[in-house]
Amino acid sequence: MLDYVTSYLGMNTTPGQAGNVFWALVYIFVVFGGVSVAVIAMNWLERKALAHFQIRLGPMRVGPHGLLQPIADAVKLLTKEDIVPSEADRFVFWIAPLIILCASFTVYIVIPFGPTHAITDLNIGILFMLGVSSLSVLGVVMAGWASNSHYPLIGSLRSSAQMISYEIAMGMAVVSAILMTSLNKSGTGTLSMIGIVEAQQQQQVWFLFKFFPLGFIAFAIFAIAMVAETNRAPFDLPEAESELTAGFHTEYSGLRWSLFMLGEYTAMIAVSSIAVTLWLGGWLRPFPNTLTGPAWDLVFSLIPGFTFLALAAIAFVGVIRMPKHPYFRIQTAGLAAFGAGLGVIGLLLFLPPVRDRIQDIFWFIAKVAVFMYLYIWYRATFPRYRFDQLMKVGWKVLLPIAIGVLILTAILGVVL
Amino acid sequence: MADPTTYLSHLELGEPDKTFLDSNELIINMGPQHPATHGVLRVILKLDGEKVLGTECVIGYLHRGVEKIAENRTYTMFNPYVDRMDYVAAVSNGLGYCEAVEKLLNIEAPPRARYIRVILTELNRLASHQLWLGTHALDIGAMTPLFYTFRDREEILKIFEKYCGARLTTHAFRIGGCQYETYDGFERDVKKFLDFVPPRIDEYEELLTTNRIWVERTKNVGKISAADCKALGVTGPVLRASGVKWDIRKALPYAAYPEFDFEIPTGANGDTYDRYMVRMQEMRQSLRIVRQAVERIPEGPIMAKVPKVMKPPAGEIYHSIEAPKGELGYFVVSDGSTQPYRVRVRPPSFVNLQALDIMVRGQLVADVIAVIGTLDIVLGEVDR
């Protein structure tokens, strides 16, 4: 048994491919747990960042700077009454949030956080991701229909039309990136997520800059479509609160509602991961071509540790700026402990064995975090599109451009 | 003059676009509890998919019988009630009522009082427009301007609070003038505000005016022609956005307005974007008026000689002012006693709301939200 467990350690492949069920399970727990924590952190960050965009403070009461707010929210949502409308289709109503949640969590199976840090590496990885994430439309449609109410129904109709439409532009953009993976000696491309990143490594260029500006355009199309795909501002029509109160989840409350939120944020991270993998070089560190050599490698490998130290420093600045009043003693201590925890993690990340393992994951997560910040930024800045305009953008702007980029990429790929 | 019968047809709601595949009509009840109806407005929408075939407004959820109350109160006692109609522009409401009764009594407020009135009313117009902008942008999905406008509106409310102790329902004016002299530093506060707010208005505009989504959401949405505006009695920024250069402050001046230099901003298309632009410019014009007023404010008494017991001679008067939302009129009938025989309020929101139907016909559900927002209604005033 122990041999079975340890046998994987030296392997240069994902546990799924190695067929090691134990490690696959470990990875599943780590990834799903990590994603859940990331969603909670994202929740807090979004509220804080949005608040600061809007000259507010955001949550400040629960824990220092509201750090424990997501937990308080979770407790509140769990203890809330779970209301099912009397005329609702109970079974469909019950299963809809689960479908969304399952669909958005399942895609994490193939997301490569590093060359071996993925649960498994399917050879149709990207296809699998697109397919499974498209299943969340079902949940939205079912939720809207099962609520047996007008606003959710309109919300779900809008949402299904929107998600299906943008999936097409998104798919076209993805295909043009996949075409780029075939520009090697053997001339065969790959759909595997790890294979796509490795192709970028071999070709010594992120696909964002490949055939400039083609790669960039495809990336931009994907970046727009993925916001629409996850129903976030400025494409948040399905849940436009000023028009449809809350769209497809109007009738949901408590735990089920929180499942929708969890699904939404999980999907946001998932599509951002696709974008990072396809165009931003996945786990590869920035400037792999210009800043080469062991010295630079060392510098870049130290960045994760320094990042955590910087976060710790920010926390300690917060500690210093805490009001000096007995009332705030616990909060100050809590924030100091939090900062200390971050600092310890930062120091741990300097240790050479940890440093080497964690680097890839760090760069991947850092790139995804940029997208997460963009999501918040969009939400603070943009008004909401109207439905017909949304469709116009999807079908008449993004799709033709995506097809054009695809054709040009194919031509360039053959010519060069 | 448009043919009025075109408006009558709205009562038998339009028919859906008959196509090969008959789509279902959907009747949706928007409100009275809905985040975007600005209170307790209930709009019944008849939809063909997302397209609006017709609307009907159901109002009265906030009816408090203000006009009935007026008949049972003395002239002075009724004064605070008017603040409760358009509660975001309480000062304007008070101004209209006080001036109407002053006319009926045939007295005039002293110049200093009139200047104070202009300053506060224009600040209130700015506050009202700021509130409108914030909520309108929020309806269209831009969250952030709401907080910016509320931040700056706060400064106006602080001035009000320092002046008369109240922020929202100010009861700032009395029949015959103002009760309170300006506090020490009033001019300084107002001037500070005047310097501080124009960059803030630029900030709002930066977020919205050239924003592609904002422009797409508002251009050619809820269009109404000047002729339709006149026929439907629509006034205020909505009328001006349709290209009619008409403002009671210029056409039939009151208070101290003839003494100030300002312009009437107008639009050309009468769409939501134009109404937005007109109100943005009106904010700047209000600042201009306030600056002139504060610089030239005369010394002198602030109350005219008003009898202790007000008994206006029997007769009737109609007086209207340019409230932030349009023409706010008071039709006051006196029978010679201490109580008004009848007070009729001509609420701009109520009349403007009537135009909602023709503005949203044939447009999409999302446009209904935009148009309700752009009409700038306050349900307290619609229902009274």
Added chain:
Amino acid sequence: MPEQTKSPTPPSGDPNPPAGQATTGSAHSTPAHKLPEKPAAPAKPAGPVPVPWQSPLVSKLKAQYGSGVREANTYLGQNYLVLEPSITNEVLQILRDEEQFDYCVDITAVHYPQREKPFDLVWILYSFARNERLRVKTMLADGESFPSSVAIWPTANWLEREVYDMFGIKFDGHPDLKRILLPDGWKGYPLRKDYGIIQQDQEWVRINLGIESGQ
């Protein structure tokens, strides 16, 4: 404490407004405190007494309808006509079509219970072209209906509904005459003088709100 901060000073000290400084946008550029309050209004009568209103419009109407125009007066600078109900609708049409009163500001009513014809029905009109306001009044008996002016000014739709709601005056030919502010099933017309200020439709309140009294 705004009252304590500055006591009202007598007007003796000249505030020294910049005399002669042109305020360009407005037609009036006199110093502030010397200005008459309502410069745009026509010449005001000395006391608050209605004085006959002389104008081409009045002569024209008088020529056409004779005694149908019962009064044409100016009170406190505001012109009004009192007309016989039979000709009122016609005159309103003329006022819009021929005299450019294209904006119906308000329609309302006043209740005088002791009069033989207890209702005053009032139209407040405005002409954009002439920059002039005009009040038209007519008297109605209780229960008497009146032709709707929705065909003249579409804005009359809701305004007439409100008059109906509050006074119970019916308008013939109104496309959708029903209560507007009060609920549909309400009984009584609150702005009539015989309707008490705390009076309510007990039955409606009991049935629809499930309480004994809304007060």
Added chain:
Amino acid sequence: MEPVATTFFFYFLSGLTLLSGVLVITRKNAVHSALALILGLLAQAGLYLMLYAPFVAGVQIILYAGGIMVLFLFVIMLVNIERAQKEEQFNKQWLIGILSAGALGALFVLVYTKGSSLFPTAMAAPVESNNTQQVGELLYGQYMFAFEIASLLLLVAIIGAVVMAKRRI
């Protein structure tokens, strides 16, 4: 990678497919039927995966479960479900039904017993690695013409749908 518990998964997925197939025709509520159909399609995708045809499985999920079924649901939701539920679900033709089902079953049995030469005797060697590439080469090489004809047909269908739905273009 060695397949794990192949037999179990085969029977599990087949059972799921059959069960959902039965549910599709027995549910009175059309939405429930559609949901059962989605379940069946997903189970089929699993079967494709077991056959080492991951590309087909992926496409099955994207197109059928994610795309077409959503459109199905879309249409069903706009139909008045209550009216549909009151209607008679099965026609009174059970005799014909039993006969045809029996005939079909007999055919299956016949083929299985008599035509065993049609089936390969041993399990085909799994070709996991480049299934997607093979599909692509077949589609764009050998069956190019058929593929293009099919896409042309779909284009015609799209245009027809647009014309039918929207009279004034």
